[in-house]
Amino acid sequence: MSAEPILKVENVTRRFGGLVANSGVNVEVRQGEILGLIGPNGAGKSTLFNLIAGAFPPSEGKFIFEGKDITNLSAPRRCQLGIARTFQVPKSFDTMTVIENVIVGGFVRHPGAAAARRAALEVLDFAALSHRANSPASELTPPEKRRLEVARALATQPRLLLLDEVMTGLTPSEARLGVDLVKRVRDQGVTVVMVEHVMEIVMPLVDRAVVLDLGRVLAEGTPAEVVRDPRVITAYLGERHRAA
């Protein structure tokens, strides 16, 4: 069972009008790993997340999750099956408190409100957000909002968690807490795919990395292999390093 990938992205293409955001993408996500999805701005990383989570359908290709073809399933159905995601631009429920945001996610596993509330409290504890439980989500700082995105996704008890730039804009100490959170999530048996721009954060954390460029998979391998790949260096790292 563990040899079987938890998710197979097979030949996925997504067009927006004339723009090809994902083009013939093939990716396998292994059970229990932390996979880094990297690439320059506009490479199609968030698009791929949206496609995996079912926010919109692919133009071509399919998705196999735990051996099951999920290509035609709705986003909530995929969540029930165990796929959760965060949004690059946090989409908190701003008329609700932090704990209420998390409870929404809890209902997928707990039909009763009391059980969903307890699960949410435990998730908040896990994500170190308990002290903010009763704050309105609209009053959170940007780093806290990203943390809430993660907590809410965790409340759905996912098997596969897609994290889209959850460390962006964090101070080094906040980022360390974030890294620690991702590790603890993985230790719970959750497979993680994360999009991140800051190489110093992603590379030590992930087991493998996939590099997207212009909608295509450019390279794939261990962090060490990927950073040495000349194509990656020209397409992404070089540009990044120059910018830095």
Add this chain to the structure above:
Amino acid sequence: MTSAVLPNSVLANENAFASRRRNQLIIAGLIFAAVAALPRFVTDVYMQNVLILTLMFAALSQSWNILGGYCGQISLGHALYFGVGAYATTVLFVKYGVSPWFGMLAGGAMSAVLALALGWPCFRLKGHYFSIATIVIAEIGLLLVHNWDYLGGALGIQWPFGPDNWATLQFARDKIPYFYFALGLFIVTWLVTYFIEESRWGYWWRAVKDNPEAAASLGVTVFESKMAAAAISAFFTAIGGAFYAAFVAYIDPESVMAFRFSLLMALPAVLGGIGTLWGPAVGAAILIPITEITRSYAGGGGSGLDLIIYGTLIMVVALAKPEGILSIFRRSAKSENAS
């Protein structure tokens, strides 16, 4: 996230939450009891009438609030469901001698089914387009009833005079029983809201309102959530319509399906606090007496004066307190919790 020992913070939070919910119920019970005592002090028939209408619109707006406030689907066509309740009850009673109590439930069920049938296409529309569609559909309904002889057409239907009793909901001499019926209906809609608020639907509706895309990613079936809210909302709106038909004992298309009713159901919630437990009641307590008193001064219906007043009130609220009058109190409640 299965921890063998629950952290203290979890238990403390659960206890605090449970006592907050309990207090809400106790306060509501006290308010209901105080309102129930009002007829002892209000003996003027005209003022009793205003009280009855205020309670009725509080209940109607509470029902509207389920779809419009919690789920964020702003309907401006609820007069349609109000009319279905009024007509179903009236036709069943006047033409077939069916008890209004049964007619009321039948009207509620018909409205809920109608809401589902209309929701099927309409919930694919976003924001303003949804609201516009509801206005148009309600106007079409009004036109249909106008030209529907079986329903009395433009002339409407008169309830027969009978002895005062609860079985037929007829009280010609003393209006106080209507007061208690309206209060009962308001309490029922309040309780329904109170319990749904802390249930899966309640959370899912608010999530759908705030951000449907994020909601869907968390397992919320957005379309089904809207449909459920619409059906429950339409059901209780129709019960209100049935009550109104019995209360005025004569209905015609304009008197139960005019656009004015759609506004009068939406505005109290907007004014008092949209998507809150007490918003509709607070809004109705302010808006309905003003409406009724200006109507009696302006002489009968038909004048646009009350519409001008609603418009002005809404603009004032939108500019000064977009979350409604209740949000003024919410601030102070929160700082209490913090200390």
